[in-house]
Amino acid sequence: MKKHARLQDRPEIECTFNVIGPAGSFFIVEAETDNKKAFENTMRKYFNKVGGFRFASEASAVQSWFQQKGVLTVKAELKGKPVGLEQMEEVGIELDCEDVVLIESGDRTFELLCQPDRLSDVEHKLTSKG
Template identity: 30%
Template sequence: MSGHSKWHNIQARKGKQDAARGKIFTKIGKELLVAAKEGGSNPESNSRLKDIIAKAKAANMPSDTINRSIKRGAGELGDVNYEEITYEGYGPGGVAVIVEALTDNKNRSAGNIRHAFEKSGGSLGATGCVTFMFDRKGVLIVEKTDSTDEDEVMMMAIDAGAEDFTPDGDVFEITTSVEDFSNVRQSLEDSGIEFVSAEISMVPQTMVALDNDMAEKIEKMIDRLEDDDDVQNVWHNAEFPEGWGE
């Protein structure tokens, strides 16, 4: 099976993400808070919360930090309100960009995100201007080890309901429908599989190949967006040059 490789496009940035682990925990904490606020603090009856807990564990987020975010969402540690907003537009070179935000101030977020687009040579567009270029999918990344049997992992993924299985360097990338994501993740987890990452993603249908100059501009734009405390995720269809960031 083969398909779009999300991991290929993020692995060059992994070191930078690891260095910003505290910020990553903050962003996941907000997701946990919102999920608990909307659906309750019990992951067994709140599938969205259960999936985000899995995402948090894959990012090595401490259990007490996870539990504290859930309690805040359930109102046990004070009431906080965040609104989910999606922004869309184009970066340099015609790269399609989707920004997902959780904010307590829409005006602040809109202004900051617009500024990040424009400062990078891009432009913020209307709702729906690039979403049609992406498919919403579950993406599970499994690290290869000396004891990993590729055929066994692939068959487990397929049997669990995965749509796609892609060996990619030192990882396996497993793609699912949004509806099957929870079941596939739980089935693999029950079989002893651990994830580098596990989340619902916006997967581009086609990629925009970049040269080194354009790749640097896009990376700076992504950095500006991800540095914003209101921004949760930045999805794009940029294909960085082979070996970029190494």
């Protein structure tokens, strides 16, 4: 019981690890932990089991290859009828989305891409449209 109380008192630390993997792949691992060093050691252990991974010495070395985006995945219907890609693109333009992608044509699932700080606004406006 005392150990549980001590764990609750420890603050969570947000940390980011930049990893270079096999075949020129890049990974950004974002985590919340109470012990950054222990978490890093655990990750190293698992990456070493797989092989071909190493931690980048500079954060910018990996992060420069990524863009942070807000992504909404929706199954689109309007009054019980499926929505086409053109209709969804019009909605995306109205909502100031960067891109609209049809990811599954069978059930009309779309991804709307926007700036991360606009994600909740786009979601709210999309919900209010029905």
